[in-house]
Amino acid sequence: MLVNEKIAIEHGLKTEEYKKICELLKRTPNFTELGIFSAMWNEHCSYKSSRLHLKKLPTKGKKVIQGPGENAGIIDIEDGDAIVFKIESHNHPSFIEPYQGAATGVGGIMRDVFTMGARPIANLNSIHFGSTQHKKTKNLLRGVVHGIGGYGNCMGVPTIAGQTSFDRSYNGNILVNAMTLGLVKKDKIFYSKAAGLNKPVIYVGSKTGRDGIHGASMASASFDEKIEEKKPTVQVGDPFTEKLLLEACLELMAGDSIIAIQDMGAAGLTSSSIEMASKGNLGIEINLDKVPCRETKMTPYEIMLSESQERMLIVLESGKEDLAKKIFDKWNLDFAVIGKTTNTKNIELYFQNKEVANIPVNTLVENSPMYDRKWKKSKIPKKNKIKKEIYNELKIKDVLKKILSNPNVCSKEWIWQQYDHTVMGDTIQKPGGDAGVVRVHGTNKAVAASVDSSAVYCWAHPLTGGKQVVVESWRNLISVGATPIAITNCLNFGSPENEDNMGEFVECVQGIGEASKYLDFPVVSGNVSFYNQTKEIGIKPTPSIGGVGLIKDYKKMITMSLKEVDNLILIIGKTEGHIDQSLFARTILDENKGPPPEVNLFNEKNNGESLLNLIEKDLIKSAHDVSLGGIITAISKMCIKGNKGIKLKTPKNLINKIEYLFAEDQGRYIVEINPNDMKEVSKILNKNSVHYEELGVIIDNEMIINEKTKVTIDELKSYNSNWLNNYMDS
Amino acid sequence: MKSSVITFPGSNCDRDMDVALKKFGFNNKMVWHNDNELPKSDLVVLPGGFSYGDYLRCGSMASKSKIMQSVINFAKSGGLVMGICNGFQILVETGLVPGVLLRNKYLEFICKNVFVKLDNKDNPYFKNLDKDIFELHIAHNEGNYFCTDDQLKEIKDNNQVAIYYSNNKGQIDENSNPNGSIKNIAGIFNKEKNVLGMMPHPERMIDQSLTGEDGSIFFKNLINNIK
Numbered sequence: 030m031l032v033n034e035k036i037a038i039e040h041g042l043k044t045e046e047y048k049k050i051c052e053l054l055k056r057t058p059n060f061t062e063l064g065i066f067s068a069m070w071n072e073h074c075s076y077k078s079s080r081l082h083l084k085k086l087p088t089k090g091k092k093v094i095q096g097p098g099e100n101a102g103i104i105d106i107e108d109g110d111a112i113v114f115k116i117e118s119h120n121h122p123s124f125i126e127p128y129q130g131a132a133t134g135v136g137g138i139m140r141d142v143f144t145m146g147a148r149p150i151a152n153l154n155s156i157h158f159g160s161t162q163h164k165k166t167k168n169l170l171r172g173v174v175h176g177i178g179g180y181g182n183c184m185g186v187p188t189i190a191g192q193t194s195f196d197r198s199y200n201g202n203i204l205v206n207a208m209t210l211g212l213v214k215k216d217k218i219f220y221s222k223a224a225g226l227n228k229p230v231i232y233v234g235s236k237t238g239r240d241g242i243h244g245a246s247m248a249s250a251s252f253d254e255k256i257e258e259k260k261p262t263v264q265v266g267d268p269f270t271e272k273l274l275l276e277a278c279l280e281l282m283a284g285d286s287i288i289a290i291q292d293m294g295a296a297g298l299t300s301s302s303i304e305m306a307s308k309g310n311l312g313i314e315i316n317l318d319k320v321p322c323r324e325t326k327m328t329p330y331e332i333m334l335s336e337s338q339e340r341m342l343i344v345l346e347s348g349k350e351d352l353a354k355k356i357f358d359k360w361n362l363d364f365a366v367i368g369k370t371t372n373t374k375n376i377e378l379y380f381q382n383k384e385v386a387n388i389p390v391n392t393l394v395e396n397s398p399m400y401d402r403k404w405k406k407s408k409i410p411k412k413n414k415i416k417k418e419i420y421n422e423l424k425i426k427d428v429l430k431k432i433l434s435n436p437n438v439c440s441k442e443w444i445w446q447q448y449d450h451t452v453m454g455d456t457i458q459k460p461g462g463d464a465g466v467v468r469v470h471g472t473n474k475a476v477a478a479s480v481d482s483s484a485v486y487c488w489a490h491p492l493t494g495g496k497q498v499v500v501e502s503w504r505n506l507i508s509v510g511a512t513p514i515a516i517t518n519c520l521n522f523g524s525p526e527n528e529d530n531m532g533e534f535v536e537c538v539q540g541i542g543e544a545s546k547y548l549d550f551p552v553v554s555g556n557v558s559f560y561n562q563t564k565e566i567g568i569k570p571t572p573s574i575g576g577v578g579l580i581k582d583y584k585k586m587i588t589m590s591l592k593e594v595d596n597l598i599l600i601i602g603k604t605e606g607h608i609d610q611s612l613f614a615r616t617i618l619d620e621n622k623g624p625p626p627e628v629n630l631f632n633e634k635n636n637g638e639s640l641l642n643l644i645e646k647d648l649i650k651s652a653h654d655v656s657l658g659g660i661i662t663a664i665s666k667m668c669i670k671g672n673k674g675i676k677l678k679t680p681k682n683l684i685n686k687i688e689y690l691f692a693e694d695q696g697r698y699i700v701e702i703n704p705n706d707m708k709e710v711s712k713i714l715n716k717n718s719v720h721y722e723e724l725g726v727i728i729d730n731e732m733i734i735n736e737k738t739k740v741t742i743d744e745l746k747s748y749n750s751n752w753l754n755n756y757m758d759s
Numbered sequence: 760m761k762s763s764v765i766t767f768p769g770s771n772c773d774r775d776m777d778v779a780l781k782k783f784g785f786n787n788k789m790v791w792h793n794d795n796e797l798p799k800s801d802l803v804v805l806p807g808g809f810s811y812g813d814y815l816r817c818g819s820m821a822s823k824s825k826i827m828q829s830v831i832n833f834a835k836s837g838g839l840v841m842g843i844c845n846g847f848q849i850l851v852e853t854g855l856v857p858g859v860l861l862r863n864k865y866l867e868f869i870c871k872n873v874f875v876k877l878d879n880k881d882n883p884y885f886k887n888l889d890k891d892i893f894e895l896h897i898a899h900n901e902g903n904y905f906c907t908d909d910q911l912k913e914i915k916d917n918n919q920v921a922i923y924y925s926n927n928k929g930q931i932d933e934n935s936n937p938n939g940s941i942k943n944i945a946g947i948f949n950k951e952k953n954v955l956g957m958m959p960h961p962e963r964m965i966d967q968s969l970t971g972e973d974g975s976i977f978f979k980n981l982i983n984n985i986k
Binding site for chain 1: 808898965
């Protein structure tokens with residue numbers, strides 16, 4: 030087929046981009062070459078709208094072994110061990126086909142991690158759906174949960190934590206972000222940089238089919254009413270083959286045959302071969318007749334753009350082919366030498382003895398477009414003036430019931446009970462806590478991970494929202510006793526071609542950058558997902574932050590369940606009564622104006638580090654960070670988990686009681702201590718100038734809010750645990 | 760005491776079982792599904808996982824693996840063979856234990872702690888245990904045990920039920936049945952009681968930092984019984 034501008038535009042390229050391709054090649058590309066350009070230059074693969082801004086994120090630190098730019102980020106957890114981790118979106122495919130979309134999202138992120146030589150040890154996910162009233166929501170939720178479970182369970186990797194939210198803005202664009210942590214020895218890390226001439230290029234894994242062609246391009250466009258027609262662009266997952274691929278790769282990696290290895294994810298063979306060549310400053314020659322195909326008569330175009338799953342590309346040391354083939358034969362996987370590295374610095378493709386493509390690698394990578402998109406700065410909204418008289422009409426118990434059974438607060442056990450969270454025998458904190466925790470197998474160490482997002486705050490003021498997500502991740506890790514080390518981010522936004530959406534992106538990234546820099550909590554990997562919009566309506570800006578931390582002695586891990594009657598409950602951090610954008614304001618008062626709670630990075634760092642200090646000294650019996658729903662929501666969850674009650678004290682300060690209980694001020698934790706330790710605890714907190722108050726004392730069976738308002742633990746449980754089950758059954 | 764854990768393509772609890780067996784004193788070997796002969800063993804374990812992806816009926820492909828002939832011979836000569844979760848599904852497919860395992864009643868994967876009640880201690884697995892109710896962990900999609908009325912009668916007549924799903928008091932009722940299993944059956948023996956298939960994973964409950972320690976009690980007792 031002859032290529033022209035019209036065909037290029039059908040491939041999602043812009044006129045000026047097509048012109049640039051012709052200029053770079055000094056000729057018109059052929060159809061296969063055009064396909065390759067469109068795959069490499071789409072938003073998903075090229076980061077053309079985001080690169081400029083992502084450069085500003087802090088990515089270095091004492092513990093960082095590998096920052097962004099590889100398959101995943103890597104951090105040092107001492108004793109020669111390292112954690113490889115990354116989060117990635119699979120939003121568009123999951124909306125079109127929830128089971129396969131979510132499943133292949135999980136499969137893809139695990140491949141990114143084991144490609145680097147690490148055995149996956151934990152999965153997490155952040156999933157966001159439309160209004161619970163929307164007709165598609167229930168089926169999408171069920172499909173996504175089944176898909177995540179279907180893939181992760183079969184792989185035998187525990188799913189240890191996650192986040193689920195519902196918001197109208199996701200009605201037409203759900204979000205599915207999957208995160209994986211892997212464990213590797215520092216001296217056994219594998220990279221994707223090819224090296225050496227005439228080295229064999231090996232294809233392993235599943236055969237190539239026609240599934241997922243142009244998946245990455247689909248993920249780089251908005252949805253419209255014809256979205257159902259895009260089903261063929263969704264890949265189909267085969268977790269069994271991926272499990273074999275994992276074991277086979279790790280077996281090969283135990284030796285020294287591999288020079289470079291790269292999984293075939295978005296844009297399949299195209300992006301994997303080009304990335305390896307580009308990083309090694311080499312060329313690659315591929316004979317497409319050698320690529321194992323599942324279907325007959327596949328064209329070079331289809332082979333290069335297929336996004337069939339469970340495939341890897343390896344540059345091997347010469348002469349190691351037989352040894353490697355033996356391993357893949359043992360695991361019943363395809364193995365084919367499909368090409369070699371060259372010094373041409375071009376990607377050269379041959380098919381049926383003819384050259385079908387010849388493109389300089391740098392034109393695809395370094396010369397890919399980069400845009401400085403227009404964006405609009407947002408002002409911090411004025412404080413919403415809520416009349417306090419409204420509060421007098423509210424009954425605290427009714428409000429608490431509504432908040433605890435709110436879809437965004439209620440127990441998500443229906444979801445995580447469908448994920449195998451105990452396989453591998455090292456899960457010491459299961460889903461439902463502040464962070465999931467797995468032991469580093471065979472050691473005294475444990476790794477904590479959590480995934481967070483706060484779309485409402487980001488929507489109200491992107492800069493503050495961006496900061497808030499990072500500090501929430503930081504707090505969640507500290508609440509389980511982990512020292513936070515680094516984050517990965519999945520940046521889900523609307524169209525970058527819209528100034529408002531682009532502004533949200535730019536300022537959220539700025540907020541993330543500021544917070545992670547201040548907290549020395551660098552960004553080591555991530556992914557950007559734009560065009561989460563249907564026609565003109567974009568989602569609320571939703572950066573998801575995956576945080577990872579280390580617990581040096583796993584026996585010092587903290588959970589949120591209350592432990593012992595008569596122990597004291599303190600709240601660390603100051604309660605100012607910030608109600609705007611709180612769950613209380615939005616759901617009880619139906620008010621959505623005003624700024625999100627302010628983020629004070631000094632207090633976050635100081636409060637967090639002081640709490641870690643208390644944990645280190647064994648002074649903390651349980652802990653939980655205060656977030657959505659405020660103090661009373663946080664303490665309710667601690668009561669439910671520990672099956673104990675609390676007698677709350679009336680606050681000494683002058684804040685309105687309702688605001689005190691439901692405000693979402695940042696930088697706060699609720700902790701349980703033994704009364705005998707109070708002196709030492711207050712000494713440490715005072716020394717560090719950390720604000721704290723006594724919140725109450727643990728009792729049996731009920732929460733006493735004041736003399737008139739008492740709630741039994743069974744009532745709390747029924748408020749919190751039934752909503753999702755009932756919804757899914759209805 | 761020597762044990763062997765078979766690794767099938769798609770097994771994913773093989774390492775966990777290896778860790779558990781070694782922790783309680785077994786000298787364990789991992790055996791590849793494509794091998795012909797079992798090493799000398801006092802106990803053979805078919806571990807959990809998704810052998811062959813569970814794409815056909817769970818366990819059916821694995822039950823035809825090369826090593827399985829040797830495992831079947833070992834079982835028929837009185838050797839101890841234990842199948843956990845997918846291993847139970849494989850045992851059912853070989854016919855070493857009666858019945859089948861259907862998809863869970865509510866069509867969803869379930870991962871949680873359950874209580875089970877031992878029915879019969881006159882066997883090498885449970886002999887000498889000083890309690891009847893255990894808290895164990897399940898993680899499966901196809902654990903809904905089913906058999907014909909005739910099979911059920913035979914199972915009962917021969918005391919072949921190993922464990923029932925129960926509540927924490929040992930009551931066997933509908934509320935404590937997680938997956939729809941007939942008569943709350945969670946595990947079953949062959950007639951001779953040397954082959955045990957069960958859905959719960961004792962290997963996931965072997966120290967106090969995990970979801971419980973009843974697995975430790977099971978393994979400690981098991982190795983003492985074999986000695």
